[in-house]
Amino acid sequence: MNTTISDIAQMAGVAKSTVSRYLNGGSVSVKTKQKLERITREAGYVPNTFAQSLKAKRTNLIGTIVPRLDSFAAAQTMTGIDEELRAAGGQMLVYNAGQEREREIEAMHDLARQKVAGIILMPAQVTDEHLRAAEAAGIPVLLVGQGNEALHSLVYDDYQAGLLMGRYVLEKGHRRIAYLGVTEEDEAVGRRRKEGFKQALLECTDCKVFYYESSFKIADARLAAERILDECSPTLIVCATDNIALGVVKTAHVRGLSIPSELSVTGFGGYEVTSIIHPELTTVHFPYFEAGKLAARHMLKLTAGEEVERLTVMDVEMLIRESVDNLNNPSV
Incomplete structure (x- = not known):
């Protein structure tokens, strides 16, 4: 009832x-x-007048929930969403979840009460609470970055990204490697990316890999890098994001380690800053801006009652730069 x-x-x-x-x-x-x-959230309550008002006059406002505002990935995605919505006469309302699941759920309920036409959500993980909130909202909800069969989803090929990176570093002769990831509760970054990397390493019989975990913050990555360098002395550290890689690079510089001759470092993301630092960071490019534009196009179709593919996977691209030493031929 x-x-x-x-x-x-x-x-x-x-x-x-x-x-x-x-x-x-x-x-x-x-x-x-x-x-x-609190009570309306726990009860999953959304006013009936909301659905009625959408039938009478569909709003052009799309709610976008981002994990944090200082994220390059989120900023690029939001820019793409905003550009596409504006071109179509729509607008974007942004909620910052601060990387907290509870705030994501609250934002979904708040946006529904504000009569947005749809919600674009960039979660770290998708829980039953998210699915209940999406159902209660009674409007299209589109996931970006994470996938769930219950909702329309636009994801990156994180598995392929990990596979590309694993094969590349093995090709360069690295056999003592540290992988600095994030919690596997994050299915895309924490799990799929690592699974692709591990698959690549199955092709190598003489490789030693040490797995560590950090948050997405540079400061935490710096501390994790200290542990890694003290405990296993790898020739290379593969980082689950470019932000984490920046923390590792900072620790290496503080310790007086030269990159890549004394320590190689890689990331994932293709953040703009990775082409500015020296040496430039070898990474995998994720098309955040293009994904934002496509997410907006999909949402506009959904709010208009048009069909959209349940799952869309965005391709990624390996960016070979200067931060990985070639141990097969040091002179190359």
Whole structure:
């Protein structure tokens, strides 16, 4: 049975008129607002008037939920989304989740209450809570970066990225390697990327690999790099993102290690800064801007009731630069 305004009012111990004011953006006390936010979220409540209003007049506003605002990947994706939406007469409303799952869920409910036509979500992982919030919203929800069969998804070929990187570093003669990844709760970056890398290493019988984990933050990557260098002395550190690679590069410089002659480093992403630092970082390019534009096009089709492929996979490209030493032939 669907939850009604009367049910919400009873659970919160307030009048129906108070709930109605809250749902319509009216004035309520901070304490009451916080209580109603919690109760409506837990109940998965979205006003029926929302769906009705979309049938009567479809809004041109698309909600976009990003993990953090200082991410190159998120910024490029948002730029692509914004450019495509503006060209079609639409607008983007951005929510910063701060890499917190609870804030992602809250943002989905908030955006639904604000009568956006659809939601583009860039999560680190997709949970049952996300799926319940998407169902309660009653509008198209499109995932970018992570896939789930229950929702339309636009993903990168993370497995292929890991495979390309693994084969490349083996080709360069590296046999003592550290892989600095992120939690496998992140299916794309933490799991798929590593699986592709591991597959490449199955083709080598004399390779020793040490697996470590960090967050996406440069500061945490620097600390992880300290442990790696102290514990296993690799010839190369493969980093799950370019941001992590930047942290490793910083630690190497502080220790007086020359890149790549004393330590090789690679990343994933193709961030702009990786072509500016010296030596330039060998990495895998992910088409974030193009993905943003395509995500916007897909969302516009979905809000118009048109068919869109359930899963779209974006190709990646190996960028061979200067940060990997050739151990087969040091003079090359």
